Amino acid sequence: MNTLVKLEIKRTLRNKKFMFFTVLYPSALYLLIAGGAKTSETIGDTHLSLPVLFMVSMASFGALTAVLMGNSERIAKEREKGWVRQLRLTSLPGRGYVAAKIASAAVVTLPSIIVVFLVAVMVKGVRLDAAWQWIALTVAIWAGSIVFAALGVAIGYLATGDAVRPITMIIYFGLSVLGGLWMPTATFPQWLQNIADWMPTHAYAGLGQAIELGNAPHTKDIALLAVYLVLFAGAAAWLYRKDTRKA
Amino acid sequence: MTTSAIELTGDGRHGTGAPVVSFGNVNKSYGSVHAVRELDFQLFPGETVALLGPNGAGKSSTLDLLLGLRNADSGTVEVFGTSPQQAIVRGKVGAMLQSGGLMEDVTVREIVRLACDLHPRAYPAEQVMETAGITEIADRMVNKLSGGQEQRVRFALATAGPNELIVLDEPTTGMDVTVRQAFWGAMREQAQAGRTVLFATHYLEEADAIADRVIVLHRGRVLADGSAAEIKAKAGARRIVFDLEGHIDERTLRGLPCLAAVEVSGRTVRIQSHDADATVHALYGLGLYPRNLEVAGLGLEQAFIAITDAATAEEGGDR
Numbered sequence A: 001m002n003t004l005v006k007l008e009i010k011r012t013l014r015n016k017k018f019m020f021f022t023v024l025y026p027s028a029l030y031l032l033i034a035g036g037a038k039t040s041e042t043i044g045d046t047h048l049s050l051p052v053l054f055m056v057s058m059a060s061f062g063a064l065t066a067v068l069m070g071n072s073e074r075i076a077k078e079r080e081k082g083w084v085r086q087l088r089l090t091s092l093p094g095r096g097y098v099a100a101k102i103a104s105a106a107v108v109t110l111p112s113i114i115v116v117f118l119v120a121v122m123v124k125g126v127r128l129d130a131a132w133q134w135i136a137l138t139v140a141i142w143a144g145s146i147v148f149a150a151l152g153v154a155i156g157y158l159a160t161g162d163a164v165r166p167i168t169m170i171i172y173f174g175l176s177v178l179g180g181l182w183m184p185t186a187t188f189p190q191w192l193q194n195i196a197d198w199m200p201t202h203a204y205a206g207l208g209q210a211i212e213l214g215n216a217p218h219t220k221d222i223a224l225l226a227v228y229l230v231l232f233a234g235a236a237a238w239l240y241r242k243d244t245r246k247a
Numbered sequence B: 001m002t003t004s005a006i007e008l009t010g011d012g013r014h015g016t017g018a019p020v021v022s023f024g025n026v027n028k029s030y031g032s033v034h035a036v037r038e039l040d041f042q043l044f045p046g047e048t049v050a051l052l053g054p055n056g057a058g059k060s061s062t063l064d065l066l067l068g069l070r071n072a073d074s075g076t077v078e079v080f081g082t083s084p085q086q087a088i089v090r091g092k093v094g095a096m097l098q099s100g101g102l103m104e105d106v107t108v109r110e111i112v113r114l115a116c117d118l119h120p121r122a123y124p125a126e127q128v129m130e131t132a133g134i135t136e137i138a139d140r141m142v143n144k145l146s147g148g149q150e151q152r153v154r155f156a157l158a159t160a161g162p163n164e165l166i167v168l169d170e171p172t173t174g175m176d177v178t179v180r181q182a183f184w185g186a187m188r189e190q191a192q193a194g195r196t197v198l199f200a201t202h203y204l205e206e207a208d209a210i211a212d213r214v215i216v217l218h219r220g221r222v223l224a225d226g227s228a229a230e231i232k233a234k235a236g237a238r239r240i241v242f243d244l245e246g247h248i249d250e251r252t253l254r255g256l257p258c259l260a261a262v263e264v265s266g267r268t269v270r271i272q273s274h275d276a277d278a279t280v281h282a283l284y285g286l287g288l289y290p291r292n293l294e295v296a297g298l299g300l301e302q303a304f305i306a307i308t309d310a311a312t313a314e315e316g317g318d319r
């Protein structure tokens, strides 16, 4: 099983095109969105500037994009080609497959997060109050992305062929908007806010927002993400073992 | 069941021991396509069995059911007395699928190591590659191999450990003649080591040369089950070939008893007969003097065509 995890990581790193785009895409998006914003302007009653806010949300959003899109499509393709059928003829347990896919996704997200931070510091002159915040942000955003990597695996198992991309897109945009990764959920009507509160993306964004304000992440957010992780990973492992359809 | 399914296998031949594979009245449909119908057979330790049938006969579906890649609609599938999944997890089954894609962006050595790592009783990876004849291409990327090389990698994955049952779905597709021979050589070694081998094929010569038991599948049903010789006998016909001097009257020849087919080309007459003795006797009775007379069994190929054609006619061509 360890061989599979290592091999999945290795082949992800070998896929230069995929690495290039997923690592650089969030930074490019960050520059596009935060490009005109000034570091001196603060928002509301916080002392945070737009560039800081966008830095955290783009790092999260970028990590989410990479793991969700990358995993679901690659897995759907592997099923189509029959590799997953071959793998099911080994003693590999379902969780081994899911773990390997999550590990290879995590390899991509870490550099993508760090590059966004570097760009923010160097281009927009972003500063945080304390050094621990940088580390905490990196760890929180990285660890949080694992939840969505698991979701990506599950989607790759539910959808087949041409349907994967649109389905992933719908889930991806739905989760991003509802979770407030694009705009603060405070602008939503009350009923929508109630829904948003329970979204994994909302909890995910909440981790970064708490840390950038100098607080510890909310327990509710962490607990919610943990529940979603178990749910998604469990579903993915179950689907892997149960998959008796040929794509 | 139709009357055409005849159990040809004698009792004594299977040896002893619990069955390796046991299908009990298995059915499988895809929507309106009834791919596998009332399939009922057992494989015993050490047998080399060919699953023979035309396109769409249900060979791959049968193997998928056997490997637990699909679930039967009804009936039972047991492998080593347990579910297919359990047998696989215990490392008792190795398989080469017809549509088995390989992992991309990895080398041959890496994928073989992976297979060995995932096998509970694996051989060393280098040995597995040696046996499969892929040591020279060990450092090549898997997605850049030729069709035949890819097949050999699949074979390596199927033999990563001492699997007691080896299942192969049209394994020699894409292999050239030399590689094909080497492949069956390796397969015979497996059989000689006491492993049970089940392979699906269209190549009748393969079934004839390698298998000690042939199961003929047609439209999801078992049409015949026995040794290659028995299958040929089941088709009933034997081939009679001789030369005739002087004028050959085809009409007279067609009047011979027990005929299945007559073909005249030049001086040579080829006859398929259900009872060669009676036909030859009548031939002399006509006052003819056949030269170079030869009586032989049909090739498996002709036998196979005879059997499946008869079944198709019987079913009236409907599904």
Ligand SMILES: Nc1ncnc2c1ncn2[C@@H]1O[C@H](COP(=O)(O)OP(=O)(O)OP(=O)(O)O)[C@@H](O)[C@H]1O
Pocket: A246, B030, B033, B034, B035, B053, B054, B055, B056, B057, B058, B059, B060, B061, B062, B098, B202
């Ligand atoms: N996923 C599927 N969905 C619908 N029908 C299917 C599917 N797979 C197979 N079939 C149908 O089931 C029947 C048996 O197919 P199967 O693949 O088992 O045949 P086969 O004997 O392996 O043929 P071949 O020699 O071409 O490989 C065929 O009529 C085929 O069209």
Ligand SMILES: [Mg+2]
Pocket: B059, B060, B061, B098, B169
């Ligand atoms: Mg087939």
